[in-house]
Amino acid sequence: MLAFLLRRLASLIVTVWLASIVVFTVLQLVPGDPALLMLGVNAQPDTLAALRSQMGLDQPILTRYLHWAGGLARGDLGVSLTYARPVADLVAERLAVTLPLSLLSLVLSTMLALPLGLLAAARRGRGSDWAVLGFAQLGVSMPSFWIAILLILLFSLTLHWFPAGGFPGWSGGVGPALHALLLPALALAVPEAAILARVTRTAVLDTLGEDHIRTARAKGVGRMAVLLRHALPNALIPVATVLGLQISFLVAGAVVVENVFTLPGLGRLLYQAIGQRDLIVVQGVVVLLALFVVLVNALVDIACALADPRPKGGES
Amino acid sequence: MRRKLPLSLHLGAGLTLLLVAIALLSLLWTPYPAEQVRVVARLKPPTAAHWLGTDHFGRDVLSMIMVGARNSLAVGAAAVGLGLLAGVPLGLLAAALGRWGDEVVARLGDLVFAFPAVLTAILLTAALGAGAVNVVVALALFNAAVLARVTRGAALAVWRRPFVGAALALGRGPLSVTLVHVLPNIAGIVVVQATVLFAVAIVNEAALSYLGLGIQPPSPSWGKMLGDAQTYLFTAPLQAVFPGVAIALSVMGLTMLGDGLRDWLDPRHRSSGVM
Numbered sequence: 001m002l003a004f005l006l007r008r009l010a011s012l013i014v015t016v017w018l019a020s021i022v023v024f025t026v027l028q029l030v031p032g033d034p035a036l037l038m039l040g041v042n043a044q045p046d047t048l049a050a051l052r053s054q055m056g057l058d059q060p061i062l063t064r065y066l067h068w069a070g071g072l073a074r075g076d077l078g079v080s081l082t083y084a085r086p087v088a089d090l091v092a093e094r095l096a097v098t099l100p101l102s103l104l105s106l107v108l109s110t111m112l113a114l115p116l117g118l119l120a121a122a123r124r125g126r127g128s129d130w131a132v133l134g135f136a137q138l139g140v141s142m143p144s145f146w147i148a149i150l151l152i153l154l155f156s157l158t159l160h161w162f163p164a165g166g167f168p169g170w171s172g173g174v175g176p177a178l179h180a181l182l183l184p185a186l187a188l189a190v191p192e193a194a195i196l197a198r199v200t201r202t203a204v205l206d207t208l209g210e211d212h213i214r215t216a217r218a219k220g221v222g223r224m225a226v227l228l229r230h231a232l233p234n235a236l237i238p239v240a241t242v243l244g245l246q247i248s249f250l251v252a253g254a255v256v257v258e259n260v261f262t263l264p265g266l267g268r269l270l271y272q273a274i275g276q277r278d279l280i281v282v283q284g285v286v287v288l289l290a291l292f293v294v295l296v297n298a299l300v301d302i303a304c305a306l307a308d309p310r311p312k313g314g315e316s
Numbered sequence: 317m318r319r320k321l322p323l324s325l326h327l328g329a330g331l332t333l334l335l336v337a338i339a340l341l342s343l344l345w346t347p348y349p350a351e352q353v354r355v356v357a358r359l360k361p362p363t364a365a366h367w368l369g370t371d372h373f374g375r376d377v378l379s380m381i382m383v384g385a386r387n388s389l390a391v392g393a394a395a396v397g398l399g400l401l402a403g404v405p406l407g408l409l410a411a412a413l414g415r416w417g418d419e420v421v422a423r424l425g426d427l428v429f430a431f432p433a434v435l436t437a438i439l440l441t442a443a444l445g446a447g448a449v450n451v452v453v454a455l456a457l458f459n460a461a462v463l464a465r466v467t468r469g470a471a472l473a474v475w476r477r478p479f480v481g482a483a484l485a486l487g488r489g490p491l492s493v494t495l496v497h498v499l500p501n502i503a504g505i506v507v508v509q510a511t512v513l514f515a516v517a518i519v520n521e522a523a524l525s526y527l528g529l530g531i532q533p534p535s536p537s538w539g540k541m542l543g544d545a546q547t548y549l550f551t552a553p554l555q556a557v558f559p560g561v562a563i564a565l566s567v568m569g570l571t572m573l574g575d576g577l578r579d580w581l582d583p584r585h586r587s588s589g590v591m
Binding site for chain 1: 422423426427429430431432433434435438439440441442443444515519520522523526527529539542545546549550553556557560563564565567568571572
């Protein structure tokens, strides 16, 4: 197990390092002068020179990378051109929206998927199984941003139950903040729940075919108890693995859905930074999101390895 | 005995063929030119003249959806085609080379998976500007990583089979074994995966076009149409429905086609499929 953990840690470090190189290199592809691109053709020469110096454009590319990566390691992501504030501060501020939004959507998708997957497996081939599979097929086919628009149409514009966008902040209380986050979280949760419900159903069905389940049934354990106490815990490993893999889709979905609801989160910050040509913000936010995805995938791998008693192979 | 084709394969193939037919038809005919602006007829509900109504520029929504199908298919086909061209040889090479090749593909996969396709497209847009080409590159990178991983896994299983050992013993080289024995045996799995990735590419293209980072106006895109429709949600709510239905039906068709193909090629999966 220790060897597996060390190998996974080494792979994590290599991936993080390569990801930082990719982000840095792609933004060097900007045609012409990046400082001129950011400030526009009417920029004053001294402002241009100051920005070039801040971005290290007067230094060799390797020095620039080492300087940037060193800052990244210390939590220094540079200073935003648009907001004239450290990018790390902006990110911390926006995380107060993106993090609860992602967590809420994860909770909602799991709360929807596990009972639906269990129900479908328990009643395989019957009407409720087909209904769950139908929901799953529909859920994976509908992009989260379209679900978001439909939710706004129904719950905001027609029923007036939820706001169509914006975020009141946490200072006004948890209730109003969660009220504003519920529709976006639901829009993100539905496609995730559709995938998870299918995985749960398959995993539970696979587990139900195993010897220990037959033994439990033969010993007189009730059907529901077998499902909840024996099949579900065993099925949670593939479910957790898929949940981990879904994190990257969740990150991508959050970027788009935050823009549908004009939520001041990381996705909105990133989108606005592109419009404002604030490459320093783009660089910082993209690298952080990539690190987050890598870290979550590694944690899921480790959690699954700890939960799975079988010997660990070399497969990644 | 001939195996019965799964229902999902029929439905998926039907929907996908319909999508392709609409896209091809749009090359020859649309009810109106998709880019024709008629401000006097803006935001009209569905009528006999405009079956799906008109948008905020008075453009015919049905015509835009037809051309949008073509654009979506083109981006999806390019992203999956490039992904296949890069990913399959890489996966085959990794399986043939053994440990080191495996390690390189695994690490490259980890790196690409660190960047969801939407994030890669945003990064490329920030550097090079918005446009369909950057979307295709971003999606193709992601597809190549997925296909390399799937190909490698499937090819490794074939390399362990006795007939490959026999072919090697008869003096066939690794390249010949890969082309003659491995590739035909994994083609089904790769096709199934490519079909699913096609569906993912359509969703991602729509999301990026919604943000204004994908296909650029005046060329119609389902995602951009939804983005525009959101502005007029109160006055013309149906405009936010039709492009979404087009995306959902296309994705449904392709995922059902993938599921159906997988069930047909490997009946052990039948219990987990949707149909």
